[in-house]
Amino acid sequence: MSFGFPWGLLALGALVPLVAAYFLRRRQKPVVVSALFLWRTPRPRAEAGPRWERFTREASLLLEGLAVIAAALYLADVRLGETARTKHLVLVVDGSLSMSARGPDGVTVLEQARREAAKRVEDEAATRVTVLATGLTPRVVAGPEAEPSRALAALETFEARGADHDPIPTLLWAQELASTGKHVAFFTDAAPVEGLVIPAPVRWTALGAARDNVALISAQRKDDGGTATVTLRVARFGPGPESVAVRLRALPGPDAKQGTERVEKVSLQGEGTATLRLTFQNAGDIEVSLPDDALPEDGHARLAVAPTRPLAVSLAQGMGSLERDALERFLGASPEVARDGASGEVLLIGPRGTDAKVTVGASGKSRTFVGPFFSEKGHPLLDDVQLAGVRWSAGENPPGRPLVTAGDAVLVSEEDDGRVHLNVDLSRSNVQRVSAWPVLLGNVVREARRAREGFVRRQLTLGEPLQLVTLPGKRYTLVGPGGSKPVFGAGAVSLPPPAAPGRYVLERDDADTVDSAEVLALDARESDLRGRSNADVPAKESGEDEARANASDRARWPLVLLLLALLGDFYVTRRAS
Amino acid sequence: MSERLDEAAVGRLAPGLALALPRGPHRGRVGEVRAASTGSSLELHDFRAYQPGDDLRQLDWNAVARTDELILRVRQDEVSPRVEVVVDGSRSMALSARKAACARELALLACEVGARQGLSPTLLATGVRSERVQGSACRAALRTLEFDAGDDLVTALGRLPPPRACGLRVVVSDFLFEADLAAMAARLSRGAAGFFLVQVLDAEDLSPSGGEGARLVDSESGAALEELLTEDVLAAYARRFEEHQRLLRAAALRSRGALLTAPATESLDALVRGALRPLFVAGGHA
Numbered sequence: 001m002s003f004g005f006p007w008g009l010l011a012l013g014a015l016v017p018l019v020a021a022y023f024l025r026r027r028q029k030p031v032v033v034s035a036l037f038l039w040r041t042p043r044p045r046a047e048a049g050p051r052w053e054r055f056t057r058e059a060s061l062l063l064e065g066l067a068v069i070a071a072a073l074y075l076a077d078v079r080l081g082e083t084a085r086t087k088h089l090v091l092v093v094d095g096s097l098s099m100s101a102r103g104p105d106g107v108t109v110l111e112q113a114r115r116e117a118a119k120r121v122e123d124e125a126a127t128r129v130t131v132l133a134t135g136l137t138p139r140v141v142a143g144p145e146a147e148p149s150r151a152l153a154a155l156e157t158f159e160a161r162g163a164d165h166d167p168i169p170t171l172l173w174a175q176e177l178a179s180t181g182k183h184v185a186f187f188t189d190a191a192p193v194e195g196l197v198i199p200a201p202v203r204w205t206a207l208g209a210a211r212d213n214v215a216l217i218s219a220q221r222k223d224d225g226g227t228a229t230v231t232l233r234v235a236r237f238g239p240g241p242e243s244v245a246v247r248l249r250a251l252p253g254p255d256a257k258q259g260t261e262r263v264e265k266v267s268l269q270g271e272g273t274a275t276l277r278l279t280f281q282n283a284g285d286i287e288v289s290l291p292d293d294a295l296p297e298d299g300h301a302r303l304a305v306a307p308t309r310p311l312a313v314s315l316a317q318g319m320g321s322l323e324r325d326a327l328e329r330f331l332g333a334s335p336e337v338a339r340d341g342a343s344g345e346v347l348l349i350g351p352r353g354t355d356a357k358v359t360v361g362a363s364g365k366s367r368t369f370v371g372p373f374f375s376e377k378g379h380p381l382l383d384d385v386q387l388a389g390v391r392w393s394a395g396e397n398p399p400g401r402p403l404v405t406a407g408d409a410v411l412v413s414e415e416d417d418g419r420v421h422l423n424v425d426l427s428r429s430n431v432q433r434v435s436a437w438p439v440l441l442g443n444v445v446r447e448a449r450r451a452r453e454g455f456v457r458r459q460l461t462l463g464e465p466l467q468l469v470t471l472p473g474k475r476y477t478l479v480g481p482g483g484s485k486p487v488f489g490a491g492a493v494s495l496p497p498p499a500a501p502g503r504y505v506l507e508r509d510d511a512d513t514v515d516s517a518e519v520l521a522l523d524a525r526e527s528d529l530r531g532r533s534n535a536d537v538p539a540k541e542s543g544e545d546e547a548r549a550n551a552s553d554r555a556r557w558p559l560v561l562l563l564l565a566l567l568g569d570f571y572v573t574r575r576a577s
Numbered sequence: 578m579s580e581r582l583d584e585a586a587v588g589r590l591a592p593g594l595a596l597a598l599p600r601g602p603h604r605g606r607v608g609e610v611r612a613a614s615t616g617s618s619l620e621l622h623d624f625r626a627y628q629p630g631d632d633l634r635q636l637d638w639n640a641v642a643r644t645d646e647l648i649l650r651v652r653q654d655e656v657s658p659r660v661e662v663v664v665d666g667s668r669s670m671a672l673s674a675r676k677a678a679c680a681r682e683l684a685l686l687a688c689e690v691g692a693r694q695g696l697s698p699t700l701l702a703t704g705v706r707s708e709r710v711q712g713s714a715c716r717a718a719l720r721t722l723e724f725d726a727g728d729d730l731v732t733a734l735g736r737l738p739p740p741r742a743c744g745l746r747v748v749v750s751d752f753l754f755e756a757d758l759a760a761m762a763a764r765l766s767r768g769a770a771g772f773f774l775v776q777v778l779d780a781e782d783l784s785p786s787g788g789e790g791a792r793l794v795d796s797e798s799g800a801a802l803e804e805l806l807t808e809d810v811l812a813a814y815a816r817r818f819e820e821h822q823r824l825l826r827a828a829a830l831r832s833r834g835a836l837l838t839a840p841a842t843e844s845l846d847a848l849v850r851g852a853l854r855p856l857f858v859a860g861g862h863a
Contacts, residue, residue: 030791030801031792031793031794032796033781033785033795034669034751034753034778034779034781034782035751035753035754035755035782035795035821036793036794036795036798037754037755037817038753038817038818038821039793039802039804039813
């Protein structure tokens with residue numbers, strides 16, 4: 001049983017005078033009269049009359065007491081069992097990194113949001129709570145309609161580490177979860193920007209404060225051989241120290257006995273940025289850290305070893321000398337290309353008619369074209385490929401989808417399985433001597449590199465999607481700071497930006513780790529705390545917690561009981577008279 | 578006024594009073610008053626045919642000569658009339674000590690005056706233990722009379738022996754009960770040549786006092802009623818009382834009797850000279 005308006009139980013106080021009057025009457029001094037019938041039709045009382053009438057007063061008292069109780073229960077909005085009053089409160093918490101910023105008292109904005117959320121739950125006597133977190137991908141922290149204690153406990157373990165994003169989609173989602181007429185409480189660290197259309201039932205509570213901050217806005221590492229090159233960008237938001245010490249600690253690599261530690265002073269003039277580039281030898285993971293300030297999270301980065309993975313390219317037998325020479329010249333100048341087939345995946349380039357991944361050559365009657373050439377716009381193989389001034393001799397049309405055509409001749413095609421055909425007779429063409437040749441081949445190599453299983457990029461910042469390549473039909477598991485989730489192999493997959501920074505490892509079910517990527521907690525927009533503020537924007541429409549809403553939801557059975565009691569009392573007393 | 582039976586007052590008043598006997602033929606034993614029944618007095622009553630067994634001395638020979646039929650002279654009885662005093666012994670008669678005393682005094686006065694008048698008084702009291710006494714025993718019975726009956730007069734009459742023919746019947750009660758008043762009056766007047774209803778009423782019966790709420794309890798049934806004694810309530814009582822009195826009066830008249838209302842607040846002397854004047858006439862017997 002629950003009461004929507006417990007103050008209504010004060011009506012039970014009417015029982016006191018009711019019972020008092022009953023006993024008072026009983027104690028009232030009797031006045032003996034000669035003829036009661038001359039006063040009114042007498043109502044027999046306890047001293048005489050049939051048994052039914054003897055207890056009329058008591059029955060009347062009971063019915064009147066029951067009426068008082070029923071009225072009190074109705075006023076108190078009593079609910080029984082499953083109809084017990086439920087009050088659903090939807091809380092939305094900003095999941096961006098700036099919520100981890102600390103105020104002057106050292107308390108993070110997120111912690112303040114937790115306290116405010118708990119207070120809001122208590123003030124509104126919510127019986128069910130849903131907690132959502134905004135982000136590039138909104139998520140449910142607790143609920144829907146979880147018990148308040150569980151919801152608040154889930155909020156306690158929630159960490160805000162997301163990238164900058166628009167909270168409106170999450171607020172709209174929260175509005176739908178809250179259903180019509182109910183309020184949504186949104187906790188963030190900045191007031192809404194002017195012109196932002198906030199959903200009507202949302203109460204926007206900003207708990208932030210403008211603070212200065214120095215942050216890493218970019219950190220990259222490139223390993224070439226045993227040399228690791230680290231490039232950092234440091235930015236200052238607001239008036240602060242004119243120089244900051246950047247500490248770098250390199251763990252020992254496979255061939256090193258001990259790590260190194262360096263501290264570099266970076267000068268921050270004005271409110272701009274400073275770039276720092278360092279090299280380490282035989283270094284393992286490198287930890288970069290800035291002095292802790294309002295937002296310590298954006299001053300730390302761990303750069304894992306990121307060796308280049310050269311693409312193995314092999315030239316098949318039977319290729320003509322012109323073709324082989326042109327390809328050899330390109331491959332010799334192309335970075336991150338290995339000619340040996342030691343690595344598992346090899347890009348095989350062969351002559352026309354073979355099952356090589358890329359075929360170069362022409363067969364049949366040769367025709368020469370000087371333009372116009374028609375290319376499929378936006379195809380990655382044709383990025384920046386300029387065919388102006390090219391003389392292209394082609395033979396019979398190759399199979400596959402045309403990518404470059406001239407007239408009715410297909411010069412470059414791609415099959416469904418990814419095989420690329422360069423329908424070119426180099427003995428009659430000059431394409432191998434213009435910039436289009438290395439650009440085209442570079443695109444081929446790049447696409448081949450992208451098709452390798454694993455992460456396309458191994459170092460990402462907050463807000464960047466996680467792109468990886470999987471083998472179709474295989475089952476993978478992506479393990480990260482937030483747990484693990486399955487990934488089904490479907491070729492190139494683009495996963496939503498991770499909600500939290502950290503290391504993400506791709507594992508295949510029938511193998512060990514396939515690849516790993518590092519998501520750095522770096523987001524310049526989140527590091528800029530100058531625009532944070534404290535505000536409370538009430539909801540534009542009144543919520544369900546007004547008394548009006550409860551009127552229609554009040555249980556009616558107390559009214560029925562009240563009516564029955566009054567009718568019974570009327571019948572009892574009327575019959576006795 | 579005494580709240581106890583004032584026998585002295587009764588004794589002072591009785592010698593100068595006489596009961597108002599009815600003018601019509603009386604009923605009773607042989608006496609000096611003409612009876613309604615046939616008897617052996619010198620006064621002729623009527624003629625009838627001779628029947629075997631009749632007294633031959635009563636034959637009217639003149640009528641026989643004229644009609645050649647045996648005609649008998651029927652003469653009126655000369656009877657001595659009785660007075661019967663019926664006292665209501667219900668609890669309402671003891672609503673107050675004064676009311677009870679007034680009822681006793683009036684009953685005693687009727688018995689004393691009747692006795693002086695040569696009317697044999699018979700007292701019938703309808704208490705819990707109903708009793709019937711005659712003559713000098715009436716005084717003692719009235720002294721010890723308890724108004725303790727829980728039922729009204731009409732119901733209590735069932736405990737009494739059937740009324741006998743008498744010259745005068747005086748019924749002393751407050752007549753404040755729900756009953757068929759006409760039937761009651763007819764029953765009470767049966768066999769009586771004269772019939773008086775002497776209604777003894779307390780001050781609270783005539784004009785109840787108002788004020789706060791009261792738990793009114795019927796003196797006989799014990800039924801209770803919560804009532805706030807406002808002016809409207811008292812006015813309603815007065816209306817009902819007047820209506821009851823009207824019905825009672827009409828019932829008495831229908832039975833050839835009379836209703837005499839005796840407020841207990843008045844002295845016996847004032848009652849005799851006022852409200853009870855129709856019953857107690859001046860001129861007594863030594």
